[in-house]
Amino acid sequence: MGPTSAALAGRFRPVGAPAVPLEPLPPLFHRLNREHFEGALLREGRPLVDLRWSDGRLTRTAGLYRSGCRADGSDLCEIVLSRPLLEPLPRQATLSTLCHEMIHAWIDRVLGVREVHGPHFRSRMAAINAAQAEFAVSVRHTYPVPVEAARWIARCPRCGHTCAYRRRRSGLACRTCCERFHDGRWDASCLLVFESGVA
Secondary structure, rough: OOHHHHHHOOOOOOOOOOOOOOOHHHHHHHHHHHHHOOOOOEEEOOOOOOEOOOOOOOOOOOEEEEEOOOOOOOEEEEEEOOOOHHHOOHHHHHHHHHHHHHHHHHHHHHHHHOOOOOOHHHHHHHHHHHHHHOOOOOOOOOOOOOOOOOOEEOOOOOOOOEEEOOOOOOOEEEEHHHHHHHHHOOOOOOOOEEEEEEO
């Protein structure tokens, strides 16, 4: 497993301290590709995936791998790492996250298999973790995620129960009231009313 939140907490940049520039991803990619993927993520000397730091919007996960087609029909294959989550963490967090996403790219582009965290992923992850001790690749990260204040409060008009939401949702009903008054079936009389949660 990767480093825990508690283990990383003492290594954060102090509030107000100048930000350490993020490390360029291509040199890290080439090193990890050479050490753990036998160079398979290169074709004619070029990476099979695009690499980039997020523009600040990737805040719930440390990184992602995605592939498919862009709107213009061109090939999309990229690894994006979260600037907000990884910037204050030690270098090992970046290495672990990049390597995790590289495993996804390797499974997709080299093996041609569609899986998320299946047997191919877990096997490669175990081999990488056994081969080195600098960082640990895991299925899920335990890095601290900034908590965003709820923008909306959903209130049941029947029982008064409230629940916080980041965005408004339509058609949601109070489960407790639907179970109590309508045998567990959805009913419009139990629709939640959304109110602004911003003070």
